[in-house]
Amino acid sequence: MKDTHVQVLVVGAGLGGLSATLFLAQQGIDVLTVSKHAGTALHPKATGQTPRTMELLRRAGVEDEVMAGSGGPITIKIAESLQGEVFRTIATDEDAPDFGALSPAPFGMASQDHVEPVLLDRSRDLGAEVRFHTELVSFTQDGDGVEARLLDVPTGRLTTVRADYLVAADGHRGKIRESLGIERHGHGPLAGHIGIIFEADLSLHTAPGRTTLFYLRNQAFTGAFVSLTTDRRHVLTIEHDSRESLADYDEDRCTALIRTATDVPDLTPKILDVTRWEMAAWMADRFSSGRVFLVGDAAKVTPPTGGLGGNTAVQDGYDIAWKLAAVLKGEAGTGLLASYEAERRPYAQAVVDSSYRNYVERFAPHLMDDDVPAPIDYLELGFGFPCRSSAVLPEDDDAAMEDPFTSTGRPGYRAPHVTVRHNGSETSTVDLFGRGWVLVTLDPAWNDCGVDVPVLTDPSGRLGTRYGIGDRGASLVRPDGVVAWRSPDLVLDPGATVRRVLDSVLDR
Ligand SMILES: Cc1cc2nc3c(=O)[nH]c(=O)nc-3n(C[C@H](O)[C@H](O)[C@H](O)COP(=O)(O)OP(=O)(O)OC[C@H]3O[C@@H](n4cnc5c(N)ncnc54)[C@H](O)[C@@H]3O)c2cc1C
Incomplete structure (x- = not known):
């Protein structure tokens, strides 16, 4: 592979990286995006696009494709199990705010494994180059740009790419932030989780055409159940003992947990995958260093209680894209780029604070004390943040x-x-x-x-x-x-x- 120069190198092809890629390509910027993974997300993870996020996706012409994978309106409850005692109803579509009065864009309920390929295809249509199985191994920066060493994982071949700017969208465990000497602070790891993705006909037990999110607290576990309405797929995620490994969650144990969660004692779910993930709350001290800008989980990690991690990643991608494009096209001075951190970091902090409070209320009420941030109004956070x-x-x-x-x-x-x-x-x-x-x-x-x-x-x-x-x-x-x-x-x-x-x- 020949060594190249691009205007922007994006590291990471998750929601943050692909959004930055898409919005940069839409502005005619020469962008190369690399991901060490073999492809886009296989797991549903971030489900839900607020109308504010959808307004941005609509501008890139992908609203319809995102909505094609969207489940119906969401019901959120804290309960013992799907049919058991309900401790609190957080949201139902009957009491949903009138989003139509706020935006022409709908509330989407598509999951990450549906959205990422949509962003990828549109980015490529617009001329972006996206390479999977390509890992950033090191980089340096000077006054003129960034020089990155990339490893082609299947062949082991190394190439050098020079870019005017680097967008670090390398996720929760990405190394770019650390290598810039940027620390992160926050509540840190909150709980280890086992996520079980399974297929089962639960149409009699969940509302058809609706997305069901139940936070579950019972004798057997603390966790959450999400039904992804479009294809009979569901996710059960539970807090687990850190001494356990994935091997401890075989098919029988997963089936038993799913039966407890759903109250269907004879359910025979098809287990599609079992993964380990960490619920955490982190905030990077800075969102940029020189010509490098952190977006998405590289910049902050929020508990998913609030459904804002993926949304923030898309919005970060949009924000850095229009600002970089303005500078690269000579329409703005480089001082504009300082507004990325000035605007996105306070917002990210509010997202993490609000989601952490939700985490305590929904998963860990014993942690509730005066230090837990006050509740933040969801609509004000989504539409009215300065x-x-x-x-x-x-x-x-x-x-x-x-x-x-x-x-x-x-x-x-x-x-x-x-x-x-x-x-x-x-x-x-x-x-x-x-x-x-x-x-x-x-x-x-x-x-x-x-x-x-x-x-x-x-x-x-x-x-x-x-x-x-x-x-x-x-x-x-x-x-x-x-x-x-x-x-x-x-x-x-x-x-x-x-x-x-x-x-x-x-x-x-
Ligand atoms: C179980 C779970 C449920 C969630 N639910 C929700 C939800 O309902 N709503 C919501 O909004 N959010 C949710 N989230 C959060 C959401 O998934 C993340 O915030 C979002 O995926 C972050 O996207 P990202 O692009 O920043 O990072 P990631 O998706 O983690 O992408 C990181 C990318 O960086 C690449 N990479 C890393 N290092 C390198 C390297 N050295 N070289 C090349 N590539 C590299 C990886 O290959 C990958 O492409 C959930 C998260 C989890 C774990």
Whole structure:
């Protein structure tokens, strides 16, 4: 294999790495992605795409394919077993929030082994090169770029790749963070788990067309059961004694555990796989070093109680992709890249805090004390978390999370979903974003501002108030759908004003 130069080398082809790859390729960036594994994930693991994640996937044209593998609405309970005493109902579709009022994108319930191949295929369609069985063995960086030694695992051949930037998406156990001297802190390992993936007809015991997630606490074990509605597959994961090994979980023992979990004493499940994994909570002290950026589990590890690890990985990939693309295309100065850590690390910390609290409530109530973080509202975390960095111009010091149902389009927050008319048809404002910078306004006086100014009409009359721009103001929205700046009214020289704002937030 010939030694090469690429603009971005991505190490890791999980949800984080493949998202970075896809979104970079979509921006026309020359990207090479390597994974030491033979292919994409074989296990369901991260199941569920919040509408915020789905908005990003929709921009890459893969929403339908992701939804094709999506189970129905989710029911979450803490219970003794599937039919046993229910200690608490956490979520049912009857009490689900009205996500349609927040986003044009749906809530997906696809599992990781379905989503990763979708991201991979689309990345390759867009021109990205993705090599499996290819391991990063070492790398160095200097002022101009990164030099990486890659091992082709089947042949043992080593090659050198030079890249302008390296995205480290090498997961929980990846070595890149350590080799940069970045430490991580947090609650650390919480519990060793045995995950049993099995096939069985449980249609009489779980709601058909629904995704069932039961946290289980009984005499035999503490664990969780997830039914992946689309193909009779289910996962039972249980905390295990660290002295035990996988060999201790033979077919008979797994079958007995599944029968206890499901309350079906004569069930004969087909055991598809048994794996060991570690529930943990970690946060990297920094998310970047020089030309290297950590995404997904390389940057933070969250307990899956909350379903946000995979979602955060996709969102990290999107964030670093648009920022790297802007710098590589000469549209932004390198200072923009500092906003990756400034924005993503506080969010990751909130995800870990919220998921850790969920872990204590659902798996380990004996750990509940004053040090356990306070609950965080799921919708505020998903839609109303602030971005505070040089890439936004906030109007005040208030950086509290906001209720997305009453959000007012303040800079630093996700631009709200409002149905408007554009090019003769109804569309969501959210669907205007993603291809570049967009100026949302109803006043044509803002037209020549050097960014996309879609011609909009506002039949519902809600745009002006939801964006805080009235009939004459404007809101400047970043490629990730976050408001960077707004003006409540028309300004004297709109073009010069917007260009000045862009110079500031893009560090140019
Ligand atoms: C049992 C379980 C259930 C979960 N449930 C949920 C859930 O319901 N919802 C949710 O959002 N999240 C969930 N998660 C978390 C989610 O799976 C992870 O957050 C997500 O997979 C992280 O993706 P990643 O791309 O950062 O890392 P990974 O998926 O771990 O990918 C790491 C990649 O790095 C590659 N790699 C590592 N080292 C090298 C090297 N030296 N050279 C080349 N390649 C390398 C690997 O081959 C792999 O491709 C769950 C996790 C587990 C374990």
